[in-house]
Amino acid sequence: MRRVVDRTPAPLLFLIGGFSQYVGAALAVGLYPTMPPHAVAWLRAVVAGVVLLLVVRPWRADWTRRTLIQTGVFGVVLLGMNMLFYVAIDHLPLGAAVAVEFTGPVAVAAWGGRTARSRIAIGLALFGVLSISLIGLDWSVTGSTAELVIGLAAALAAGVLWAAYMVIGGRIVRARDGLSSLAVGLAIGAVAFAPFSAPFAGAVLRPEILVIAIAVGVLSSVVPYTLDQITLKRLGTATFALMNALLPVSATVIGVIALAQLPTVGEVVGVLAVSAAVWISGSGRRPTVEPT
Numbered sequence: 348m349r350r351v352v353d354r355t356p357a358p359l360l361f362l363i364g365g366f367s368q369y370v371g372a373a374l375a376v377g378l379y380p381t382m383p384p385h386a387v388a389w390l391r392a393v394v395a396g397v398v399l400l401l402v403v404r405p406w407r408a409d410w411t412r413r414t415l416i417q418t419g420v421f422g423v424v425l426l427g428m429n430m431l432f433y434v435a436i437d438h439l440p441l442g443a444a445v446a447v448e449f450t451g452p453v454a455v456a457a458w459g460g461r462t463a464r465s466r467i468a469i470g471l472a473l474f475g476v477l478s479i480s481l482i483g484l485d486w487s488v489t490g491s492t493a494e495l496v497i498g499l500a501a502a503l504a505a506g507v508l509w510a511a512y513m514v515i516g517g518r519i520v521r522a523r524d525g526l527s528s529l530a531v532g533l534a535i536g537a538v539a540f541a542p543f544s545a546p547f548a549g550a551v552l553r554p555e556i557l558v559i560a561i562a563v564g565v566l567s568s569v570v571p572y573t574l575d576q577i578t579l580k581r582l583g584t585a586t587f588a589l590m591n592a593l594l595p596v597s598a599t600v601i602g603v604i605a606l607a608q609l610p611t612v613g614e615v616v617g618v619l620a621v622s623a624a625v626w627i628s629g630s631g632r633r634p635t636v637e638p639t
Contacts, residue, residue, distance in 0.1 A: 357581035361590040362597070364574035369441065369598045371567025373605035374559055376436060381550035384433035387563065389537065389544035390551055392426050394564025396533035399572070405527035414523065415531070421515045422532025423539050428508035430540070431501045438498025440608040442599025443479045446621040447499060449595055450476060451506030453621070455513050456628035468628035475620030476503075483613030526576055533568075592626035 371391070378387045435444040453472040457465040484495050519528045550556045578590075595618045602608040610618070 357578045358590055360574045361578045362593065364571040364578070365590075365594045365597050366601065367566045367570040367574075368568075369445070369594075369601045370605065371563045371565075372433075372436060372441060372598075373601055374566065375433060375563045376441075376606060378550075378556065378559055378563070379437055381553075381556055382547050384437045385430040385540075386544045386547040387560070388426065388430040388433040389540050390548055390560045391429065391564045391567055392533050392537045392540075394561050395568030395572070396530065396537050398565065398569050399526070399530035400534060403526050403530045405524075405530045408524060408527050410531075414528075417515070417519065418528045418532045419535040419539075421512070421519060421528065422534070422536030424508050424511050424515060425532060426536035426540055428505050428512055431505035431508065435498050435502035435505060438494045439484070439502060440599075440610065440614065441602035441606060442595060442608070442610055442618050443483060443614050444498065444502045445598035446479060446595040446614075446618045447476055447502035448506045448509060449621050449625055450503065451509035452513060452591075453624045453628045454506075455510045464627055468624045471620045471624035471627065475617040475624060477617075478613050478620060479617035481613070483611045483615075483617055485611070526572070529572055591629050592622040595622050595625070 375384075375387045375391065432444065432448060435448065439447070450472050453468055457468045480495075480499055486492060486495060516525070519525055551560050599610055599614070599618050603610070
C-alpha cells in the first residue's frame with residue numbers, strides 16, 4: 348500500500364483527500380434526520396480520534412504540559428470548526444458552505460499583505476461570499492430567511508475557527524509530529540465536547556447508523572489527514588495553491604452528485620470567485636496545514 352501511495356502523484360493524492368472529505372460530509376448530511384449536526388461532527392471526531400490513536404500511537408512521543416495544552420486547544424478549535432461547518436451544510440448547499448468557509452484561510456493568507464495580490468484575493472473572496480449569499484441563495488421562500496442566516500453565520504464562524512486552526516496547527520507542525528498532535532487533539536476535543544454532544548448521539552447504537560458514522564469519520568478525517576501529511580511535503584507552492592482552489596469546486600460537484608444540490612448562477616459565480624481568491628492568496632505562500 349505504501350508503494351502505491353509513493354508512486355501516486357501528489358496532486359492526485361490531494362484531490363483524493365479533498366473528494367474523500369466532502370463525500371464524508373455528504374454522508375454526514377444523511378445522518379441529520381437521526382441526530383443534530385453537532386452530534387454528527389462529534390461522532391466524526393470520536394471515530395477519527397480512535398483510529399488515529401491506534402495507528403499513530405502518539406503516547407510514544409515526549410509530551411510536556413505545554414505541548415498537551417497547546418494540542419488540546421488545537422483539538423477544541425478543530426472540533427468546533429467541524430461542528431459549525433456541519434451546522435452550515437444543514438442550512439446551505441455543500442459547495443456554498445465550503446466557499447463561504449474558505450474566507451478564513453484567504454484572510455490568513457492575505458493578512459498584513461500590502462501587495463496587489465493580497466487586495467485582489469480579499470476582494471474576490473468578499474465578492475464570492477456576496478454573490479453566494481445575496482444572489483445565489485433563494486431568500487424568497489417562506490421561512491427560509493432564518494435558515495439561510497443560520498447557515499451563513501455558521502459557515503463564516505467556521506471560517507474564523509479555520510483561520511485559528513491554521514495558525515495553531517502551523518506552529519505545531521513546525522515544532523513536532525503533526526499527526527501525533529492531531530490524534531491527541533481530536534481525543535481531547537471529543538472529551539471536551541462530549542457533555543454537549545453525546546446525549547444527542549444515541550442513534551449511533553443502531554448498527555446501520557454506526558456504519559455510516561464510521562464511514563464519515565474515516566472519509567472526512569482519517570483519509571484526508573493521512574494524505575495531507577504526504578502531499579504537504581511533496582507539493583510545490585504553486586501546485587498547492589491550485590489544488591486548494593479546486594476544493595470549493597469539488598464540494599459543489601459532490602453536492603450535485605450526492606445530494607442533488609444544483610447550484611444557481613450566483614452560487615457558481617461565488618464559488619469560482621472564492622476559488623480564484625484561494626489560488627491567488629496561496630500561490631505566494633509556502634504550503635501550510637490543510638483544511639478539515
